[in-house]
Amino acid sequence: MKKACAMTAETAVQLRNVTLSYGEFVAVNNVSLSIGRGEFVTLLGPSGCGKTTILRSIAGLVQPTGGEIEVAGRRIDNIPIHKRNIGLVFQNYALFPHKSVFDNIAFGLKYRNVEKSVIAQKVKRALDMVRLPGVEKKLPSEMSGGQQQRIALARAIVIEPDVLLLDEPLSALDANLREEMRTELKTIQREVGITTIFVTHDQEEALAMSDRVVVMNKGVIEQQGSPEDVYRRPETRFVATFLGQSNLLPGRIASVGNGLATVSLDNGQQIEAAAPSAAKAGMAVTGVVRAQKVVVGKTGPIQGKIISVSYLGGTAAYFIDAAGIRLQSISTIEERIWREGEAVAISIAPADCQLLDETGHRLQ
Amino acid sequence: MNATNDNRGLGWRAVQLVTVLVYIFMFAPILVVIVLSFNDSQFGGFPMTGFSFRWYAKLMENEAVLSAFQTSIWVAVLTAVICSVLGVAAAIALVRYEFPGKELVNTILIAPALVPETVLGVGLLLLMRWAHQPRTLWLLVLGHIMLALPYVVLVVQARLIGVRRVYEEAAMSLGANRFQTFREVTLPLLMPAIVASLLLVFTISFDNITASMFWRPSGVETMPTQILSMLKVSISPEINALGTLMIVVTVGLPLLGGGLARYLARSGR
Ligand SMILES: Nc1ncnc2c1ncn2[C@@H]1O[C@H](COP(=O)(O)OP(=O)(O)O)[C@@H](O)[C@H]1O
Ligand SMILES: [Mg+2]
Numbered sequence: 155m156k157k158a159c160a161m162t163a164e165t166a167v168q169l170r171n172v173t174l175s176y177g178e179f180v181a182v183n184n185v186s187l188s189i190g191r192g193e194f195v196t197l198l199g200p201s202g203c204g205k206t207t208i209l210r211s212i213a214g215l216v217q218p219t220g221g222e223i224e225v226a227g228r229r230i231d232n233i234p235i236h237k238r239n240i241g242l243v244f245q246n247y248a249l250f251p252h253k254s255v256f257d258n259i260a261f262g263l264k265y266r267n268v269e270k271s272v273i274a275q276k277v278k279r280a281l282d283m284v285r286l287p288g289v290e291k292k293l294p295s296e297m298s299g300g301q302q303q304r305i306a307l308a309r310a311i312v313i314e315p316d317v318l319l320l321d322e323p324l325s326a327l328d329a330n331l332r333e334e335m336r337t338e339l340k341t342i343q344r345e346v347g348i349t350t351i352f353v354t355h356d357q358e359e360a361l362a363m364s365d366r367v368v369v370m371n372k373g374v375i376e377q378q379g380s381p382e383d384v385y386r387r388p389e390t391r392f393v394a395t396f397l398g399q400s401n402l403l404p405g406r407i408a409s410v411g412n413g414l415a416t417v418s419l420d421n422g423q424q425i426e427a428a429a430p431s432a433a434k435a436g437m438a439v440t441g442v443v444r445a446q447k448v449v450v451g452k453t454g455p456i457q458g459k460i461i462s463v464s465y466l467g468g469t470a471a472y473f474i475d476a477a478g479i480r481l482q483s484i485s486t487i488e489e490r491i492w493r494e495g496e497a498v499a500i501s502i503a504p505a506d507c508q509l510l511d512e513t514g515h516r517l518q
Numbered sequence: 519m520n521a522t523n524d525n526r527g528l529g530w531r532a533v534q535l536v537t538v539l540v541y542i543f544m545f546a547p548i549l550v551v552i553v554l555s556f557n558d559s560q561f562g563g564f565p566m567t568g569f570s571f572r573w574y575a576k577l578m579e580n581e582a583v584l585s586a587f588q589t590s591i592w593v594a595v596l597t598a599v600i601c602s603v604l605g606v607a608a609a610i611a612l613v614r615y616e617f618p619g620k621e622l623v624n625t626i627l628i629a630p631a632l633v634p635e636t637v638l639g640v641g642l643l644l645l646m647r648w649a650h651q652p653r654t655l656w657l658l659v660l661g662h663i664m665l666a667l668p669y670v671v672l673v674v675q676a677r678l679i680g681v682r683r684v685y686e687e688a689a690m691s692l693g694a695n696r697f698q699t700f701r702e703v704t705l706p707l708l709m710p711a712i713v714a715s716l717l718l719v720f721t722i723s724f725d726n727i728t729a730s731m732f733w734r735p736s737g738v739e740t741m742p743t744q745i746l747s748m749l750k751v752s753i754s755p756e757i758n759a760l761g762t763l764m765i766v767v768t769v770g771l772p773l774l775g776g777g778l779a780r781y782l783a784r785s786g787r
Contacts, residue, residue: 213687213691214690214691215687215690215691234695235687235690235691236690236691236692236693236694236695236698236699237693238691239693240691241691242687242688242691244684244687244688246682246684248682248684248685248687248688249688250685250688250689250702250703251685251707252706252707261689261692261694261702262692262693265692265693265694265698266693309692310692313692313693
């Protein structure tokens with residue numbers, strides 16, 4: 155559904171087989187990505203997976219060693235950075251320290267032949283947009299981190315770029331401010347309707363803000379889809395472990411029938427999973443179960459013992475030993491919290507158990 | 519109160535004493551020159567016989583001194599300006615760009631600061647003779663540039679490493695080309711270092727005597743060589759006045775520039 159939408163809507167950014175190596179090291183490996191106009195896409199992945207490198211390729215700060223990049227229907231990977239119309243927000247703001255807020259925001263307009271009076275208007279409107287009216291004369295050093303971030307955003311948006319690129323823009327802010335800016339950034343993005351590529355290693359941020367999440371690892375795209383999609387239906391072992399807390403249960407399919415696959419785990423324990431059509435008896439598979447879907451109770455098919463408990467308020471996180479297999483569960487606390495050493499019974503609904511094949515990809 | 523001072527013991531007292539002595543040793547000669555430059559006496563030494571500006575007045579009538587002063591100022595200004603332009607360009611190339619032989623270029627630029635001036639002095643002269651070039655003022659300027667360039671490169675390089683690359687990247691992403699980015703972002707942020715190196719070079723050139731003796735055209739004197747040749751004849755009180763002027767120029771200018779640089783750095787941050 156989502157993919158179909160992106161195809162029909164006007165494409166704002168198109169990466170075709172983009173590769174970038176630093177010497178022998180391949181930082182970005184054959185990445186193709188298509189982003190629709192007005193879409194908010196997040197590149198999510200661990201540090202060093204190549205997110206920044208992709209942004210910098212689009213911005214023109216590094217030159218891909220292969221592939222093509224199109225923005226607004228124009229091939230841009232072969233034109234110099236200052237002729238691409240791209241808004242860039244850096245992790246540490248990069249506001250010009252020797253220029254006032256006004257001059258910072260007006261900077262890009264100067265090179266776009268905008269009349270002086272219009273510049274003043276646009277700067278004022280940009281400051282209103284980021285809710286910092288009247289700070290034109292201040293120097294960046296006189297403003298707080300959050301305010302500097304807003305100025306940086308205003309400076310990037312005021313030039314009406316074809317795409318807005320944000321590289322971990324919230325990571326330098328403290329936790330409270332980060333959440334506030336998250337909402338605000340998203341609101342502004344919607345209001346302006348600007349195509350946005352957001353880079354983060356923070357999954358919460360990615361899931362909360364994005365229309366589409368692109369999960370990356372080691373220079374390749376592992377999966378892309380709506381936040382719900384990537385969270386609930388991980389395509390690969392990496393996505394399953396990177397997003398949220400998952401249990402990985404290696405075993406072999408014992409039998410398939412009635413839409414259910416029975417998996418014999420390595421400890422002899424059996425669990426059931428919804429069977430994809432590719433599931434065949436005898437296959438080596440890994441069952442993936444979110445910690446939230448491991449139900450701890452008095453009755454259930456799997457017997458175990460609580461190893462450790464962390465009380466989290468409304469929920470509790472348990473580590474459970476089930477005949478040699480370690481399970482992690484995050485459960486709402488019903489009657490009482492389970493204590494360390496208690497014997498419990500665990501149940502997992504077949505629909506909550508997904509199967510990965512030997513290569514770590516989801517069985518289709 | 520005093521008790522605590524005493525408690526610090528003999529070692530501390532010794533340190534204080536040595537510190538004071540070192541300061542006296544460093545500054546007494548300078549002080550003596552300045553004081554004696556106002557001495558009314560015929561002889562350039564103690565005792566003081568009265569306060570007067572006569573040696574300064576006499577200096578102003580001394581054609582040789584005036585022309586040496588002019589020469590020195592011109593050479594120093596030219597050297598400072600050319601060095602700063604070259605030094606900034608070199609530092610940018612060395613810090614911001616990758617090119618083959620970068621390490622070698624860096625070493626060659628810094629090397630003159632490590633080679634004894636006498637060696638440089640003779641070397642440049644031999645080179646000029648080999649190229650059949652006459653000794654002109656330009657040779658002197660060229661030599662001074664060679665002497666001072668390492669310091670500019672070092673000072674500007676240090677600052678440039680502090681000017682984060684993202685400012686330039688931000689400027690370019692907003693539509694400024696390389697030149698505009700340099701003018702609007704890099705240069706203003708480098709200003710404190712540029713002012714500092716202008717002054718540093720000026721003083722290096724203005725004070726230089728060893729190399730200048732090799733390189734000056736015959737018949738042309740710079741301030742230091744002029745003082746030296748005056749000293750050969752006699753220790754006239756005029757020299758004290760001249761020395762005092764030198765001190766004012768070489769100490770006053772950097773102080774002024776230091777203040778300016780700090781002001782620029784503050785408004786530039
Ligand atoms: N200039 C460079 N030279 C060599 N390696 C680099 C350079 N820039 C980045 N890398 C490497 O490329 C990989 C991807 O970097 P980056 O895109 O910054 O990762 P991310 O933003 O996802 O944390 C990292 O392993 C990093 O060490
Ligand atoms: Mg990064």
